[in-house]
Every structure is written in C-alpha cells, then in structure tokens.
Amino acid sequence: MDPDDVTQWDHWLDHLVDGAPVQLVRPSDTDRPTWAAYEETRYLGTVHGQFDFDGRWHVQSLNERHLNLDDAVRALRRPATWAADRERVRRWARNTLSDPRLLVLDIQTTGLDTAWAVQIGVTDRDGNALFDELVNPLADITPEATALHGLAPNQLASAPTFDTLLPDLAHLLANRCCLAYNADFDRAVLEREIHRLPQLARTNWATLHPRTWTDAMAPYAAWKGLWSARHCSYRYQPLGGIYEAVTNCRRLLSTMRHMC
Incomplete structure (x- = not known):
C-alpha cells in the first residue's frame, strides 16, 4: 500500500x-x-x-x-471551549494591535539553543522597519541555522557587533510593548548578549528595557485550535514564511490582523 x-x-x-x-x-x-x-x-x-x-x-x-x-x-479533538478560547484570542490580538507603544521584534541566531544574534529586526505596528541590522555574532554559526536564514560567517565579518548596536536598540525598545513569536527565545538571546558585555553596558540596559513582552505563539496555537492529546493543550504552530527578521515581523503582524 x-x-x-x-x-x-x-x-x-x-x-x-x-x-x-x-x-x-x-x-x-x-x-x-x-x-x-x-x-x-x-x-x-x-x-x-x-x-x-x-x-x-x-x-x-x-x-x-x-x-x-x-x-x-x-x-x-479540540475541546468544547475552543469557540470561547478563540474569541479571547481575537480580543487579545485586537487590544495588542491597538497599543500605540507596540513594537514587533524578531531575531535570527547562530543556532537553535544558547544562540547569539546574527540579525535583529524591529517594526512598528504598521510594519514600518525601525531597526534592521545584521550582527557579527563573534561566534560560530551552525549549518542548521545557516540553512534556515542563509547567513554564513563570511557574510557577517564586517557587520557591527551587538555592543555597537545596543544604544540604538535600547532606546528604541525602552518602555515599549515588545511583541514576538516565541518571545522567551528572543528575550533570552538579548539577555545573553547583554550578559557578555562590560558592566557599564549592562547597567545602561537595565534602565532601557521594554515595558512588557508579549508572546503570540500560545494565542496563535489556540486560534488554530489543533489539540495535542499528549500535552493536553493546543499544539504550537509554525508561523511560516522565510527566516528574515523584518519579514518575520511583518508576517506576525499580518497573522495578528487575521486573528482579529
């Protein structure tokens, strides 16, 4: 067969x-x-x-x-509560997009675990690019990561390092609502980058962090409504698209509008 x-x-x-x-x-x-x-x-x-x-x-x-x-x-298999769960997601997406302080962030990295940034993109809630930079990670890039985003070490050798980009990025994110897909991952990358900087830079970042982080991954899973019997929860969904930071920000915004 x-x-x-x-x-x-x-x-x-x-x-x-x-x-x-x-x-x-x-x-x-x-x-x-x-x-x-x-x-x-x-x-x-x-x-x-x-x-x-x-x-x-x-x-x-x-x-x-x-x-x-x-x-x-x-x-x-989706539960009987799905209609109510989806309505809550719709309201959440509408309220999130209505926040004038909203920024959307995406980071491409050297790998899938304990990774460093190779590209950072930030847009406003209308999809306008506010920050779009390649980053020299000062570290190796795994072949698996390069296969996704297409960035190899030789392409990043002349790119600025994270500490050079930090002042502009920090002022952009200060006291804003930062939306990401799998926000814990992106936030951990930023914190890891900050941690390897000199003490003065770390101190400056402490006063210039986003007001809130908002993760769209779990709401999108509930909106799709594909129930995982193993985890007794909605199954996380790939956002799709290509692995390019600003493009991913805009795709997330489009998905948020669709959920509204």
Whole structure:
C-alpha cells in the first residue's frame, strides 16, 4: 500500500496522533477515501482525503481543510471551549494591535539553543522597519541555522557587533510593548548578549528595557485550535514564511490582523 495514495488505504486503520490511538473506519456504502474517526468508542467526526489547492484532508463538519491527517484529527479533538478560547484570542490580538507603544521584534541566531544574534529586526505596528541590522555574532554559526536564514560567517565579518548596536536598540525598545513569536527565545538571546558585555553596558540596559513582552505563539496555537492529546493543550504552530527578521515581523503582524 502506497502511504501517499489514500485511495489504496484499508477500510480499517489504527493510527497514532500525539501518542493517542485513533481508529479510522471507512463507511460500508462508499469506496471513496473517507473515514469515520473514533477515539475508543467516541466518534470524533469524518475526514475526507482530497487533493486540492486548499489542503489534503477535508473535515466536513468543521468546514476545514488540513495538509495532513494528523492535523485533521487534532482539529476534531479540540475541546468544547475552543469557540470561547478563540474569541479571547481575537480580543487579545485586537487590544495588542491597538497599543500605540507596540513594537514587533524578531531575531535570527547562530543556532537553535544558547544562540547569539546574527540579525535583529524591529517594526512598528504598521510594519514600518525601525531597526534592521545584521550582527557579527563573534561566534560560530551552525549549518542548521545557516540553512534556515542563509547567513554564513563570511557574510557577517564586517557587520557591527551587538555592543555597537545596543544604544540604538535600547532606546528604541525602552518602555515599549515588545511583541514576538516565541518571545522567551528572543528575550533570552538579548539577555545573553547583554550578559557578555562590560558592566557599564549592562547597567545602561537595565534602565532601557521594554515595558512588557508579549508572546503570540500560545494565542496563535489556540486560534488554530489543533489539540495535542499528549500535552493536553493546543499544539504550537509554525508561523511560516522565510527566516528574515523584518519579514518575520511583518508576517506576525499580518497573522495578528487575521486573528482579529
């Protein structure tokens, strides 16, 4: 059986989604790629394997399409509170975008863990670039990181170091609301960069930090509503797009407006 050809799939399938089993049963009155999904004895809904521009798996009861079967099942598993959760996210996004002090920040880094900055982008709430700088990280860049953002050490050798950029960046962020996607990661990068500076620079930063940090990752997961049985929470979603700092800021703003 070709796993990519759903027309060849069996009439009964046991499938694991986030570690929890789902039984897929094709109704006896059709040979179409259609299965009723059950979790133990609880009927979740019906999924249809379709090949169209808007997603492969159609969940008719939800009027949604998903690119893979697992996400279709996650949509069927979403809790009864999802409508209320989504409304809370809508209000949160609207209130966040209405803050005149809002800035959007994205940092590209040398790696995925304990990383240094290689590019920092900041926009206002209208998507205007206020800060767009490459950064010499004074450190190696992992091949995995370069594969994502395309920045190699030789491209950054003549770029300014973080301490050179700090005064402008600090004054820009001072007492502003800083929105990011996975804000804990970006905030940790900034704090790591500050920590390796001389004491005077660290002291100056202490008086010029953002008023608040706001993370869009969990709200976006709730807005998408794909439920993870393993974590008993909404599954985090990739924001998508390319790995370029200002472009990512603008994509996040577009996503926020969509959530409104």
